[in-house]
Amino acid sequence: xxxxxxxxxxxxxxxxxxxxxxxxxxxxxxxxxxxxxxxxxxxxxxxxxxxxxxxxxxxxxxxxxxxxxxxxxxxxxxxxxxxxxxxxxxxxxxxxxxxxxxxxxxxxxxxxxxxxxxxxxxxxxxxxxxxxxxxxxxxxxxxxxxxxxxxxxxxxxxxxxxxxxxxxxxxxxxxxxxxxxxxxxxxxxxxxxxxxxxxxxxxxxxxxxxxxxxxxxxxxxxxxxxxxxxxxxxxxxxxxxxxxxxxxxxxxxxxxxxxxxxxxxxxxxxxxxxxxxxxxxxxxxxxxxxxxxxxxxxxx
Numbered sequence: 001x002x003x004x005x006x007x008x009x010x011x012x013x014x015x016x017x018x019x020x021x022x023x024x025x026x027x028x029x030x031x032x033x034x035x036x037x038x039x040x041x042x043x044x045x046x047x048x049x050x051x052x053x054x055x056x057x058x059x060x061x062x063x064x065x066x067x068x069x070x071x072x073x074x075x076x077x078x079x080x081x082x083x084x085x086x087x088x089x090x091x092x093x094x095x096x097x098x099x100x101x102x103x104x105x106x107x108x109x110x111x112x113x114x115x116x117x118x119x120x121x122x123x124x125x126x127x128x129x130x131x132x133x134x135x136x137x138x139x140x141x142x143x144x145x146x147x148x149x150x151x152x153x154x155x156x157x158x159x160x161x162x163x164x165x166x167x168x169x170x171x172x173x174x175x176x177x178x179x180x181x182x183x184x185x186x187x188x189x190x191x192x193x194x195x196x197x198x199x200x201x202x203x204x205x206x207x208x209x210x211x212x213x214x215x216x217x218x219x220x221x222x223x224x225x226x227x228x229x230x231x232x233x234x235x236x237x238x239x240x241x242x243x244x245x246x247x248x249x250x251x252x253x254x255x256x257x258x259x260x261x262x263x264x265x266x267x268x269x270x271x272x273x274x275x276x277x278x279x280x281x282x283x284x285x286x287x288x289x290x291x292x293x294x295x296x297x298x299x300x
Contacts, residue, residue, distance in 0.1 A: 001119050001165075002097050003050050003068075004086035007037050007105035008057025008075035016242040027058060027105035029246065032253040036240065039108035041066040046112035049119040050101070052093050056086045057105075069093070087168045097168060099123070104162035108249060109235035109256075115163070118236065121229055122165040129170070129226040132161030133211075134237040142234035143252065147244050154210045161236040170224070 007027035011017040017026055027037035037058065044050050045067035053068050057075040064070070071093060073085045083102065090100050101119055103110075122130040136150055136157040148159040209217075215228045231237070240246050 001049055001099060001101050001123075002052040002054065002090040002094055003044050003047075003101045003103055003115075004083070004090060005037065005040055005044070005053060005055045005103050005105050006057065006079070006082055006086070007055055008077075008079075008082050009106070010075075017240070017246070020243065020246060025058065026240070028062070029240065031108050031249060032257055035062070035064070036108045037105040038064055040103055040105055040110065041070070043110045043112050043115055044068060044103070047115035047119075048112070049116045052090065054086045054089045054093075056082045083171055087171055091168060099165050099167050101163065101165050104239055106240040107162045107236060107238060108240070109238055109252060110163065110233070111235070114233045114235060117233070118161075118163050118229075118231065119165065122227070125227060127225045127227050128167045129224060130165040130229055131226065132164055132229050132231040132236055133158040134161055134231050134234055138232065139234045139237060143238055143248055145244070146234075146238060146248055147242070148237065153214065156211065156230075158211070158230075159237050161231050162239045163236050 007025060009026045010023065011021050011026055017029075020029060028035045030036075031039060037055070041053065041055075041064055044053050050068055053066050053070045054073060055064070055070065056073045058064065058072060059074075060072050071089050073082075073089050076082045076085050086102075087100055090097055099122070101115070103115075118130075118132060133151075136148075136159070139146055139148055139159060150157045150159055211228055211230070215226065218224065219226060238245070238249065240249055
């Protein structure tokens with residue numbers, strides 16, 4: 001499957017991250033010494049399910065790298081137009097691609113394993129759209145103080161994920177107003193509920209919709225075959241929209257890199273025969289430490 005990285009967001013003067021970006025792309029915010037979008041590309045590079053990567057909103061001049069074939073598309077100004085431009089480039093490269101993976105450039109904590117899980121879980125069926133949600137308990141355990149926008153359902157509270165799979169042909173259909181409505185309602189749970197009718201919106205407001213019921217109402221009202229997937233990975237929903245989110249992510253990456261460095265240092269084995277686990281010179285032919293007891297010598 002091809003991945004489309006949406007990186008066209010440039011915070012305006014009245015938006016929360018403007019003080020950090022100052023007219024530059026949000027995707028280029030520094031996270032642990034790299035542009036935020038580079039962490040996305042690193043994850044896609046090692047994901048087994050990804051063939052090509054299309055970056056929308058940035059240029060090759062930035063020096064971004066990816067182990068998969070990478071293509072760039074200019075910012076089209078609006079989210080839906082960026083989606084369509086990304087898909088069109090994907091189809092130029094890979095005409096047989098029926099679905100694509102959309103990945104927002106502001107979820108830098110994702111890993112290759114998470115990318116593969118999202119793609120493989122979605123492709124268990126043949127639907128138009130697969131939308132990942134993360135339970136509040138999962139998010140707050142992984143990222144305490146993350147301050148997300150929660151959607152209250154009867155059976156759980158969730159927030160939306162920013163890595164989702166869609167059918168290419170549905171997004172490219174110019175006569176279908178569905179995607180523009182969804183795009184406009186992306187950050188507002190109430191607008192999302194209003195798309196599926198007044199009665200459903202009231203049930204939503206009072207927390208009376210279950211996840212399964214909400215999924216069924218969306219399919220009926222919007223004429224779309226879709227699946228809501230409860231994603232076990234908080235990282236998929238930890239997008240950087242506000243300074244508090246940026247602070248949470250930067251602290252998390254410091255811990256992650258310290259842990260990786262410590263593990264690397266511990267994994268550096270001493271030259272063979274130099275020391276045993278207790279620091280004594282190893283005897284020729286002695287069993288390796290930690291591999292069970294040696295056989296007793298045979299009496300002659």
